[in-house]
Amino acid sequence: MLIVGNGTVLTFDKDSRVISNGGVVIEEENVIAIGEIEKLISKYPEAEYKDVQGKIIMPGMINTHMHLYSTFARGMDLKTDQPPKNFVEILEKLWWRLDKVLNEEDIYCSAIYALLDCVKKGTTTIFDHHASSNLIDGSLDIITEAVRQTGIRANLSYEISDRDGHEKALDGIRENKRFIKKAQQEGNSYLGGMIGLHASFTLNNETLSEAAALADELGVPFHIHVAEGIADFYESKTRGYKGVAERLNRFHILRPGTLAIHGVHLQEEELEILKNNDSYLIHNPESNMGNAVGAAPIKAAIDKGVTVGLGTDGYTT
Numbered sequence: 001m002l003i004v005g006n007g008t009v010l011t012f013d014k015d016s017r018v019i020s021n022g023g024v025v026i027e028e029e030n031v032i033a034i035g036e037i038e039k040l041i042s043k044y045p046e047a048e049y050k051d052v053q054g055k056i057i058m059p060g061m062i063n064t065h066m067h068l069y070s071t072f073a074r075g076m077d078l079k080t081d082q083p084p085k086n087f088v089e090i091l092e093k094l095w096w097r098l099d100k101v102l103n104e105e106d107i108y109c110s111a112i113y114a115l116l117d118c119v120k121k122g123t124t125t126i127f128d129h130h131a132s133s134n135l136i137d138g139s140l141d142i143i144t145e146a147v148r149q150t151g152i153r154a155n156l157s158y159e160i161s162d163r164d165g166h167e168k169a170l171d172g173i174r175e176n177k178r179f180i181k182k183a184q185q186e187g188n189s190y191l192g193g194m195i196g197l198h199a200s201f202t203l204n205n206e207t208l209s210e211a212a213a214l215a216d217e218l219g220v221p222f223h224i225h226v227a228e229g230i231a232d233f234y235e236s237k238t239r240g241y242k243g244v245a246e247r248l249n250r251f252h253i254l255r256p257g258t259l260a261i262h263g264v265h266l267q268e269e270e271l272e273i274l275k276n277n278d279s280y281l282i283h284n285p286e287s288n289m290g291n292a293v294g295a296a297p298i299k300a301a302i303d304k305g306v307t308v309g310l311g312t313d314g315y316t317t
Helices: 039-044 070-075 085-102 104-120 139-150 166-188 205-218 231-238 244-250 268-276 285-291 298-303
Strands: 002-009 019-027 028-034 050-051 059-066 123-130 153-160 191-193 197-198 224-228 259-262 278-284 306-309
Touching: 002 039, 019 278, 028 104, 059 259, 059 278, 059 306, 070 104, 070 123, 085 231, 104 123, 104 139, 123 139, 139 153, 139 166, 139 191, 153 166, 166 191, 166 197, 166 205, 197 205, 224 244, 224 268, 231 244, 244 268, 268 278, 268 298, 278 298, 298 306
Parallel strands: 002 050, 059 123, 123 153, 153 191, 153 197, 197 224, 224 259, 259 278, 278 306
Antiparallel strands: 002 019, 019 028
């Protein structure tokens, strides 16, 4: 048993309590008591005590969208005379070049670095969206090793995309299936998986159908970029849909628990699709600013009852 105390406790419960000179009592994996530190020490005299004077004691933060491998993008020189002029060019000149050269050591080192940064900053749960198009099979196991070493809780997915051909997309489907089944069999509450999809504009109909069938089989939702850039919206329009969410809904990608990442260019009526399917909208403000793609309709989403989460995207932590 451990008491962490002599700090300011922020409970974030229904009463939103703030307890000055407070503490929490931890037994195994559970917080069993919260209150003023003197009372807790008196009630649990045998507990180990950790003094955190001047600190804030609060629930761990949850990063609902990140790319651990983007550790390597920090300060990266694109080595081009033609800087990217729009979001698709950012993908082509940075991210899609980076994911093609990642090897086993790269995947592990980028993950362990970013995860340690998460722990230092108070993030205890992450949802990672991984891509390494020339090392797909087993890539999520490499990240798992870093997750276990840091003790963080993680939900992992591999980014399925047709941008490098349909066979690569099938490899991504297989990696998600392999990893999720393994995690389900282990029954570890600290590690889980979702099916990762890149974005509607790099996924053909066949791939979406195959991914939906796998989600039905495994009983898991999706982790997918949705209407981050305007190109994603226009691509769905050319297919005859009102927007990205309408197309994804047609293939049953938007389902309970699906993480719809960004949503910058979602139409207002598409927010109703998220709400009706119990899918979540994940806001990444720093990334959206850095890529100059716009701002997500967060207030409208909240007003409609859509659950909104926060992510860091390519800024890792």
